[in-house]
Amino acid sequence: MSLETLLQRSVWAQGLTPAQRERVVAEIQVRPVESGGYVCRKGDPSHAWFGVIDGLVKIATASASGKSVTFTGVPAGAWFGEGSVLKRENRKYDVMALRDSVLAHMPIATFDWLLDTSIPFNRFLTLQLNERLGQFIAAVEHERLLDTDARVARSLSSMFNPTLYPSDDTTVQISQEELSYLAGVSRQRVNLALKVLEQAKLVKVDYGVLTILDLEGLREFGM
């Protein structure tokens, strides 16, 4: 994908005037990140709002003892990081590329200007924040109520939220180990869960790649 394509697919950018759009394009910086590299680290000052042009990143933290928890995987087409930008605080989480990725950095000044001048931009942010809140509430609910297979199914489907990540791509390039960090279970258990989900014809499992065959079925699996 290119920056242009990302903007074409972003609802907030569709609602900009040509002049606004021109300024946005001029001020966004495009930066590649290699697999395993950091987009930003916990504690970094928040200089920009991020868009994923290509690849896949995760938002995560590592505990003092070294255990890592992934909060969400963020696929191409998504925008994230507005929380810390809005609050003028340092980053609260690490953001790492799970494979070679390309990120759009919108400077905080551009972000603030859109916030002051564009209704569609504000509408988008409200929608996105609301959608995220729903997603994390649901994540807590599912963690406590669902069995492991269903939790893996939900973790996987969370990366295909059509509101947060509009895309027609039905594949994710992610290892089972990374999916285990996202679901909060062991890699071995993810391996078993994927076999169950594959049996149910909800996903197709290939080397390093998962293909969603039935998103609705994945969402409702085990409920």
Next chain:
DNA sequence: TCATTAAATTGTT
């Protein structure tokens, strides 16, 4: 293009 090798990922215990 094919063979070899290293690295990553998966499958199993």
Next chain:
DNA sequence: AACAATTTAATGA
């Protein structure tokens, strides 16, 4: 957690 098997990517003939 450990280990074997499999797949991919890179390298060079």
